[in-house]
Amino acid sequence: MSRYVLQRLLNAIPILIGITIISFAIIHMAPGSPLSAFMEDPTIKTADKENMVRTYGLDQPLYVQYWKWVSGMVTGDFGTSFLKNQPVSDLILDRLPNTLLLTVTSMAISLLIALPLGILCALRVDSRLDRFVSSMTFVGMSVPAFWLGLMLIMFFSVKLGVLPSGGLQTVGGSFSLTDRLQHLVLPLFTIVCGEVAVWTRYVRSSMLEVINQDYMRTGQAKGLRDARVLGVHGLRNALIPLATLFGLSLPGLFAGTLIVETIFSIPGMGRLFTEAAFQRDYPVIFAITTISAFLYVFGSILADISYALLDPRVSYTTKEAKG
Amino acid sequence: MKLRSSRPAAALSALLSAAVLLSACTSGENTTAPPAGEQTPPAAEAKKEKTDGGEIIWAYLSDPQGFSDLWATTTTSSEINDLVTSSLYHYSTKQDLDPDLAVGQPTFSEDKKEMTVKIRTDAKYTDGQPVTADDVVFTYNVALSPDYKGPRKGVFEQLAKVEKVDEATIKFTFKQPFASFIDLMAYNILPKHILGETPVKDMDKAPFIKQPVGSGPYKLEEWKQGQYLRLVRNENYYGGKPAVEKVTVKIIPDANSIMAQLQTGEVNASTVPADNLAVIEQYAKTSGKIKLQKGIKSSTYLYVAWNLTNPLFQDKKVRQALTMAIDRQGIVDGVQEGQGVIVHSQTPPTYWSYTENVPKFPFDAEKAKAMLAEAGWKDSDGDTILDKDGKKFEFEMQVNQGNKVREKAVTVIQQQLKKIGISVQPRVVEGSAFSKNFQSKQFESIFYGWNISGDPNPKGIWHSAEIEHGLNNVTYKNPEVDKLIDEDLQTFDTNKRKELLGKIDALIAEDQPYTFLYSPTTTVAYPANLEGFNPARDSLREVEKWYFTK
Numbered sequence: 001m002s003r004y005v006l007q008r009l010l011n012a013i014p015i016l017i018g019i020t021i022i023s024f025a026i027i028h029m030a031p032g033s034p035l036s037a038f039m040e041d042p043t044i045k046t047a048d049k050e051n052m053v054r055t056y057g058l059d060q061p062l063y064v065q066y067w068k069w070v071s072g073m074v075t076g077d078f079g080t081s082f083l084k085n086q087p088v089s090d091l092i093l094d095r096l097p098n099t100l101l102l103t104v105t106s107m108a109i110s111l112l113i114a115l116p117l118g119i120l121c122a123l124r125v126d127s128r129l130d131r132f133v134s135s136m137t138f139v140g141m142s143v144p145a146f147w148l149g150l151m152l153i154m155f156f157s158v159k160l161g162v163l164p165s166g167g168l169q170t171v172g173g174s175f176s177l178t179d180r181l182q183h184l185v186l187p188l189f190t191i192v193c194g195e196v197a198v199w200t201r202y203v204r205s206s207m208l209e210v211i212n213q214d215y216m217r218t219g220q221a222k223g224l225r226d227a228r229v230l231g232v233h234g235l236r237n238a239l240i241p242l243a244t245l246f247g248l249s250l251p252g253l254f255a256g257t258l259i260v261e262t263i264f265s266i267p268g269m270g271r272l273f274t275e276a277a278f279q280r281d282y283p284v285i286f287a288i289t290t291i292s293a294f295l296y297v298f299g300s301i302l303a304d305i306s307y308a309l310l311d312p313r314v315s316y317t318t319k320e321a322k323g
Numbered sequence: 324m325k326l327r328s329s330r331p332a333a334a335l336s337a338l339l340s341a342a343v344l345l346s347a348c349t350s351g352e353n354t355t356a357p358p359a360g361e362q363t364p365p366a367a368e369a370k371k372e373k374t375d376g377g378e379i380i381w382a383y384l385s386d387p388q389g390f391s392d393l394w395a396t397t398t399t400s401s402e403i404n405d406l407v408t409s410s411l412y413h414y415s416t417k418q419d420l421d422p423d424l425a426v427g428q429p430t431f432s433e434d435k436k437e438m439t440v441k442i443r444t445d446a447k448y449t450d451g452q453p454v455t456a457d458d459v460v461f462t463y464n465v466a467l468s469p470d471y472k473g474p475r476k477g478v479f480e481q482l483a484k485v486e487k488v489d490e491a492t493i494k495f496t497f498k499q500p501f502a503s504f505i506d507l508m509a510y511n512i513l514p515k516h517i518l519g520e521t522p523v524k525d526m527d528k529a530p531f532i533k534q535p536v537g538s539g540p541y542k543l544e545e546w547k548q549g550q551y552l553r554l555v556r557n558e559n560y561y562g563g564k565p566a567v568e569k570v571t572v573k574i575i576p577d578a579n580s581i582m583a584q585l586q587t588g589e590v591n592a593s594t595v596p597a598d599n600l601a602v603i604e605q606y607a608k609t610s611g612k613i614k615l616q617k618g619i620k621s622s623t624y625l626y627v628a629w630n631l632t633n634p635l636f637q638d639k640k641v642r643q644a645l646t647m648a649i650d651r652q653g654i655v656d657g658v659q660e661g662q663g664v665i666v667h668s669q670t671p672p673t674y675w676s677y678t679e680n681v682p683k684f685p686f687d688a689e690k691a692k693a694m695l696a697e698a699g700w701k702d703s704d705g706d707t708i709l710d711k712d713g714k715k716f717e718f719e720m721q722v723n724q725g726n727k728v729r730e731k732a733v734t735v736i737q738q739q740l741k742k743i744g745i746s747v748q749p750r751v752v753e754g755s756a757f758s759k760n761f762q763s764k765q766f767e768s769i770f771y772g773w774n775i776s777g778d779p780n781p782k783g784i785w786h787s788a789e790i791e792h793g794l795n796n797v798t799y800k801n802p803e804v805d806k807l808i809d810e811d812l813q814t815f816d817t818n819k820r821k822e823l824l825g826k827i828d829a830l831i832a833e834d835q836p837y838t839f840l841y842s843p844t845t846t847v848a849y850p851a852n853l854e855g856f857n858p859a860r861d862s863l864r865e866v867e868k869w870y871f872t873k
Contacts, residue, residue: 030755031759031760032759036762048474048476048477051476085388085527150583154583157584158583161587164589165587166580166589169550172544172571265575267550
């Protein structure tokens with residue numbers, strides 16, 4: 001097992017290097033530059049622009065820029081944002097807690113709702129409940145977050161005036177849990193709506209696959225209680241494909257939810273990244289893409305490992321490999 | 324002259340389709356306001372009692388960049404900076420100099436190379452230290468330092484040195500007479516007693532930039548990046564204690580969310596984008612909580628630039644005909660909800676140097692057709708597209724992505740030009756790439772806008788010396804315009820300048836290197852019981868003069 005993990009980790013190294021090269025190349029190939037914003041200002045003379053190019057290090061050959069960036073990153077130095085003039089790591093550490101608050105909480109709530117709901121639907125497949133939930137999940141998946149978010153603001157903030165329409169806390173107020181929760185209700189609801197729908201469908205379909213397996217029938221036949229059959233034999237197996245999905249959603253937790261962050265004016269990673277992308281703030285773009293890529297690779301390794309823990313048929317020890 | 328590309332709609336909102344948002348807002352509004360009978364917005368005629376205190380909650384789409392004009396480049400930054408810090412002068416709404424720390428207008432030596440500015444002696448930083456000539460000299464010497472690498476170095480190019488004459492007098496020495504000196508006068512004065520020990524090269528990262536100590540009407544209490552800035556009045560402000568006690572500036576990256584908060588009262592004053600105007604007007608009427616100041620002129624103008632190196636656009640007659648074929652009032656009414664005034668040349672209507680006395684090319688499709696025929700453009704092969712020497716009159720028009728108003732305007736222009744037999748292919752280009760295309764002259768025609776502030780001398784955009792590195796991206800060459808621009812740069816008499824700048828405007832209008840379209844007017848929503856605001860301003864500037872009434 002540990003050998004397998006080590007192998008996977010070693011394999012990840014060339015993948016990560018590849019990703020950094022590709023993302024570096026793509027960003028530099030994209031038209032425009034961090035200086036585009038200054039190009040239209042005649043009070044900024046040519047000498048000033050050259051000055052900025054030098055300060056940003058953009059006058060050096062691409063491989064030098066790449067090497068500087070990579071070697072900086074390895075030592076934990078992500079560079080300084082061109083436009084905000086602050087270390088990128090500060091910017092990320094400033095925004096990340098807000099994003100995690102949103103993404104992790106909404107993921108937890110979504111799973112808490114989706115797991116029982118999906119199982120219930122699988123158990124009563126084609127029942128009225130199942131059909132109702134199915135149609136609701138389609139609605140949930142189809143409603144765009146920016147529309148839902150605005151409708152929620154219009155209804156709960158503008159019309160009823162019961163919830164704040166944006167931000168993370170009342171301006172100038174000291175931190176209080178009720179205040180924070182009030183600010184979180186609408187954005188979380190917006191995210192959860194979409195996520196519950198997706199996860200419910202996953203849980204339902206993977207439970208359905210398991211439910212008609214022979215071992216389930218065996219379990220019932222030998223007189224085990226339904227709960228035990230479902231909980232131990234059923235759920236455990238149904239969770240296996242979900243583990244993959246969960247592992248792969250790790251980078252999403254980090255990268256944030258641009259649209260919700262924008263509509264509800266929450267300063268998170270999604271907003272940081274888009275602002276940087278629009279203004280070609282290279283150091284910020286690189287840092288976020290690389291960390292996301294790293295989390296993606298890491299998440300898929302984690303998913304594979306969890307396979308072994310959840311599914312006795314899967315073993316990564318070479319000796320006992322069963323094909 | 325300080326120019327900014329005028330792309331007010333935040334790129335972010337681009338992602339969220341404006342049309343859908345608008346309908347969302349509208350439907351929300353319908354449910355919001357139970358028709359409360361015909362309630363006119365509270366009239367302001369009667370003299371109302373001024374109250375002390377109150378709070379203004381304003382919103383910007385993005386954070387300011389920090390509290391030094393030497394390193395900041397956005398309008399948001401300079402507006403917030405003006406609340407907290409002082410400069411020698413502020414720009415008036417007509418873009419001339421309003422004394423702030425300075426007393427009276429600058430005076431010049433006989434050879435115009437030396438300029439003397441007197442400052443008031445009663446100004447104090449909020450930490451109690453006086454603002455002195457030393458601080459002014461210190462600030463300008465930061466700009467002149469070889470270690471200063473900020474984006475404004477070029478502005479100070481003509482300045483040789485800045486010295487203190489006495490505690491209240493500063494002498495500026497220029498390398499040569501420089502009539503655009505007003506561009507140097509609105510930089511905020513940095514406190515020497517705080518930043519004096521900081522090396523210039525590290526100054527943009529000094530704590531001061533985020534936690535300023537100023538001498539302006541307000542002081543910064545708290546700045547939560549990406550969320551809000553909290554300001555309270557400076558009790559000892561030399562201009563008199565402001566009536567409004569608190570100014571809160573929220574950072575809300577989506578214009579539709581700002582409009583929602585305006586209706587919940589979470590924001591109580593804001594500019595109102597044209598596409599939200601109907602909804603907000605309705606809200607003002609039914610709620611009685613806010614009132615609107617409409618039709619505020621701006622120093623922005625929009626245009627279609629013709630690339631003069633392209634054979635299609637080299638004939639002046641053709642360019643004039645193109646302008647006449649475009650129904651500009653129709654565009655203002657159709658895509659800008661009527662919120663704009665037509666412009667005919669390159670000086671924005673707010674400027675002291677603005678003149679109406681220029682050649683005009685009003686909408687007249689028939690005459691445009693006739694002028695094109697004179698220039699040799701006829702539909703000889705019967706495909707409804709004009710042609711000349713076997714070449715069709717067709718070209719591409721670029722517009723930047725994320726600005727729905729402009730994208731719509733280009734579509735309207737496409738339809739209008741089609742009527743006289745010209746085929747336009749609109750192309751929507753992502754913002755950063757768009758700037759690059761414009762700057763590197765990679766366009767046939769382009770829809771764009773300038774936001775002009777500071778001195779009106781238009782060298783940066785229209786002088787032939789600016790074709791290579793400047794902003795003369797259409798490659799406009801008119802020796803007479805060049806001569807007038809150079810002459811204006813050496814002229815210190817306002818009336819003489821008015822005459823010179825008027826001539827420049829007339830020549831450029833005649834040449835039509837751009838089709839000058841319109842200057843958008845803006846709308847600001849204020850609390851219904853607020854008075855004292857300047858109806859010609861569309862920002863937080865001069866908030867120290869605002870007051871609530873009982």
